[in-house]
Amino acid sequence: MTALVPPDVARWQSWAAMVDDFGGPGEMHGSGHWNLEGDPVPTEAGCAAYVAMTELTSTADLDGTRVPSTYFWIADGAGGPDDDLVGFLHLRHLLNDWLLEEGGHIGYSVRPSARRRGHAGRALALGVRAAAGLGIERVLVTCDVDNEASRRTIENGGGVLEDERRGKLRFWIATAG
């Protein structure tokens, strides 16, 4: 099972293990960590800083370039407090010029040790449902042309390819579908 849970310092130990497992920011791309000052630090304080960032950016356009957004953690289970965390999902509420070209509404990453178990596909479906709850009728989801795992995740989730721009494949998913 897969659930999306809100960031919460109470889960810091699982969060820190997940950040360690990723081994660096390159493997977390797509998850909106550009809003953080620096990379996630796998400690309780690092988790607190991360959670504070997610709260700050949930409604604010901080500097005119970062739209309001919702951060989720992907949990292996029904979302209970003891579930292991297995990834990140970031839902942008609006598309600015860059998001429309390349970034899209939803980004995600799954920790290396939990890949190929369907978490990304289920998390994307939950993210699309969350977008519907915000009144977004179709979401843009993008991936690098050579990212087969992400491309298949999007296609399996009903993504319809519009085009390729600057090395990114751009898919739309109808949220009512």
Ligand SMILES: CC(C)(COP(=O)(O)OP(=O)(O)OC[C@H]1O[C@@H](n2cnc3c(N)ncnc32)[C@H](O)[C@@H]1OP(=O)(O)O)[C@@H](O)C(=O)NCCC(=O)NCCS
């Ligand atoms: C992309 C990513 C999120 C996929 O996570 P995942 O939980 O392993 O994906 P799933 O298990 O839901 O699998 C989704 C599809 O991708 C396929 N897939 C997964 N890993 C794959 C790989 N390494 N190579 C080829 N296909 C792969 C699966 O087989 C499945 O397709 P299928 O059902 O048609 O067989 C994960 O690899 C990741 O975090 N990568 C690094 C960050 C990233 O690229 N994020 C996306 C940014 S756009």
